[in-house]
Amino acid sequence: MIDDYIEFTKKVKQKLGIDLQLYKETQMKRRLTTLRNKRGFPSFIIYFDALCNDEMLLKEFTDRLTINVSEFYRNPRRWDVLKDRILPMLLQNNGRLSIWSAACSTGEEPYSLALMIKEHFPAAAVQILATDIDELVLSKAQQGVYTEQALKELPNPLRKKYFTKTGSLYKIDDALKKDITFKKHNLLADRYPVHVDLIVCRNVLIYFTDKAKEAIYQNFSNALKTNGVLFVGSTEQIFNPNQFALNLADTFFYQKQ
Ligand SMILES: C[S@@+](CC[C@H](N)C(=O)[O-])C[C@H]1O[C@@H](n2cnc3c(N)ncnc32)[C@H](O)[C@@H]1O
Structure with missing residues (x-):
């Protein structure tokens, strides 16, 4: 049968x-x-x-x-590494950054990136492409309205500076939206962007088979510029990064050879 x-x-x-x-x-x-x-x-x-x-x-x-749970600065220690090591390294020779937040869900991740760069690297020019397979989460991302739960890891001064609270909801500052383009994209089927400095793709690869993951790692590697970095989720380490022309730059960060 x-x-x-x-x-x-x-x-x-x-x-x-x-x-x-x-x-x-x-x-x-x-x-x-x-x-x-x-x-x-x-x-x-x-x-x-x-x-x-x-x-x-x-x-x-x-x-x-699709499971759409997300939050700002998810796994905050990793975001500290991004701020203290990875972004300074990427900005060393280049004041412009092309960033791709893949499987971005309701937008917490691309907004965390926009907010971190505005706060700590104000001179940098960034373009953030934020994609997901699910149009419903993308429209929520565009609205930029969040509950307290989504903001629990975000330091208080940043919360005060970049959000307006109405009732129990927090609305993100519209100024953070101008560097972000939201777009539908299926990691398993669509064409990937090129010349990317930083790809952030977290907490989605765990749902895929090993075969699908390997194809995605190769596509990410192809999408990155030389020395560009892939930032993955905290259960998603790549066991053989060399196979995809990637080197371990820090835990959960891989640099294109
Ligand atoms: C758990 S969320 C991760 C959100 C965010 N990256 C984070 O780590 O907080 C997983 C997201 O992957 C998206 N997704 C699932 N399959 C996908 C695919 N084939 N292509 C692109 N996005 C996909 C879902 O729609 C969902 O928004």
Whole structure:
């Protein structure tokens, strides 16, 4: 019998261009089975037919594919290394930086970058490309409104300086938006940018199969300028960076050879 889930992943790829087979199967299948059962469909094939005929179901499904949790200065020690070592090194020979925040979710990461550079390297000219596969999170990112939880690692003086509090919500200073371009991008299918100085891609590679990860590392390496840096999440170290023409620059930072 043809595997119901495999058949579903093929149809989803045709319809949405999202290849579920490149995400770790047990994890993804468990999440999607829970959602499918919640909506009362006995098989993935029946669920797929329903997705094709119901916009709301389809939207719920694409939202569930992605886990969107993020926060400002997530893993703050790593952001200190970025500020104290990596950014000064990248700015040494060049006052302009091209930065890509890939899988940026609701914008905490690109705004953290914009804020850090404005605060500590005010003379630097930066362009930040902020991308995600999920359009809903990108529109939230553009609004730039956050709860206290998202700001918990951000030092208080920065919170005061760059946010306006209304009720329980914090709105980011519009001036920080001018260097950021938000755009939809699928790491598993779309063309990558080129001549990038710094790629920040954190807490998404964990969801992908080893094969998909390797293709992404190679694409990141190709996207970086010589001496450019890839900053990954705190559970996402690359075991054989040399294979992708990358050297370890600091824990969770890799420099293009
Ligand atoms: C847990 S969030 C990480 C947010 C941020 N980078 C951080 O570390 O706080 C994972 C993000 O990856 C995105 N994502 C999942 N699959 C993707 C893909 N194939 N291409 C681009 N983004 C993807 C999700 O939409 C989600 O916003």
